[in-house]
Amino acid sequence: MSTEFRKLLLEVSEALGTEELSALKFFSLDYVAKGTLEAIRDPKALFEVLQERCMIGAGNLFFLKELLYRIHRIDLLTAHLGSSREEMERELQVPGRAQVSDYRQLLYGIAEDLTSENVQKVKFLLQGPLQKSKLQENASMLQVFLEMEINEIIKEDNLTTLKDILQGFRADLKKKIDAYEGKKREKYSREEVRYPVSVSVYPEEQGAKQYGEIYKMENNPHGYCLIINNHIFKNRRHNREGTLQDGEAVKRVFKWLQFETVEYMDLEGKKIYDTVEEYSKKDHRNMDCFVCFIFSHGEKDKIKESDSSGHLEVDARPPTSIPDRADILIGMATVEDYFCYRSRSTGSVYIQSLCEKMELLCPQRMDLASILTEVNREVATKDIEGFKQMPKITSTLLKLLIFEVPQ
Template structure:
């Protein structure tokens, strides 16, 4: 990373006060996990995390510009980033250019418009739904909004309680929420082709043609989520730092989605096969689905155990065909594999590297999938290319997948579309001057929509 870029981040961070850092963290919630943000006490740490998530970097400054614009630090925008209020307003008019969501903009605007007296009224009315300890006098409105989100009192698509609270003393802000919801309905209607789930799930409400059948997801648990996570290899030079964070992210998401989630660490080649075979022989009659994540090194068509012994990926997947696993016949089987598929780099076009040297690569597995129905494989990258893993925060692909599932599963977006969105997000990122392009291979016959517990 260039010295000039680091100096820029230092000077900007030194000019920010505590309340402004809180606002920047709030705006970053769609890209960085809440737990990570809660631990940040200094703007420099936030910028470090945003670099690791490939949100800012040398030649990739728009998100930083937008953050400063949103918190009204036009002085920093002008002095350090060579931009202006007018230029940002023009740029943000371009469809899809804004990276801070309309939802976060709305909540931040409401927090700014509320007087101290208004904030106390909101806190009083939230006693009961929220713990009193979360409503202390020094808690800012953004902190209150965050607690409301954690407790699912408000969501991007459900602001009813907030409207009810504001109606009594700030009807003008209630109207702002109404306007936001109106725009969101209009936008969602325009995007039905991109996410056809909305018309297939609620045909009675929308009077639209159903695009496809949906796999049944009615049991609890819905199925097993098997994670094979190779971290410490017998050859210590091959250790995969950052993979523990991937395992934690997957466990968090699939426990939330009501899967029986099991993680096996540091398996030798034969043990990988034996473990997968063990799960193929289980009775899945009261299950809806099977999900398997594999994080390791490998070679062409194979996954490596920690002893460098290889397992053929098709042999693993084929354990779940209708013949070999009849209790999962007609049910979806999902395999997500984090590993490279070769040694080539995708060149980065027009954007310089914004990595801070914390990225590693994994080795090469297969993309082949047995020609059988109801199987989906998500690969971290296309054939012959590298994929990337941060030693500190985990792999670019798996972290993006988990964040997208948390964002889109509540909107009843099907898995194939979620993975397509992950492809788009990962393809946008810059890793040490190179790119990564994930791949989806699917023989699913229906839409796979994960039910979110109410």
């Protein structure tokens, strides 16, 4: 690292106060685990972590510029980074250029707009949901938001509780959230326009541009949804608490999507193989696709049967090689050699996110690969008690897979 770059970071760090550091940490939550950020006490340490994450560097200053712009330190932006408010405003108009999510921008803006009296009202109204939290009496609104996220009171796709709280005394901020949600819906509507449902067969319209063919989804049921769910193990210490909630979530979603859904519990190794083989030999001619979920412990390229033992937090994963035939998509809870995490009370981070996204986005006709990408982003940016998880998609699909939602 160049001396000039280190000098730049030092000068910027020394000009930042405690509240500004809190804001920078809040904006960095999508890239750095909460546990790591909590241990940071000065801006220099934060910048070092961001360098490790390749978010900033001698030839990569945009995220640093954006952070300073977001906390209104235009003086530092101008004096040390040779930029300006006008330049950043132009840059941030470019689609995909902003690194700070719309969600974090929204929450930060709300925190800035709330008066001290407003903050106290919010805390009072949250005493029930947050009664077990470690929230201090003098906690800032950003800290309140963090606790709300930890307790899953708010998240990017669900701000209902926050809207209900603000409606009583700051209806103007409630409207800001409404505008944010409207913008998200508009984004998904544009996705629908890019991927039309069908192409007209009328000669005068045959010249219309087609943006992607779609797999047919016209039978009822559309296919089998097979769930193999290993909950109880011979060694009780390895029981997968929370996996029943995952099974229920998947059954709820795929029954809604008109799949013949069946779940098998606690299968031994040979029985897992036999069950999958049994379904592979069924008559699928009057069906559109086949879906299979396998919930278990695992290690590289292996699935743990219910008489075996293994690491508590490692879930099963299929082989990483791309399938040798087309029309196959594999979603994995985590990339190779990393853990995936499961709540004992609410289920796995990956499966619960997948089911929530499918319920939200299938009615908006988003294709499955795009939904899984949304799941990847949500899981990857989620703080899981100080840890991170990165799911993986492997696909040889040749068309868009869009699930038909019954009217």
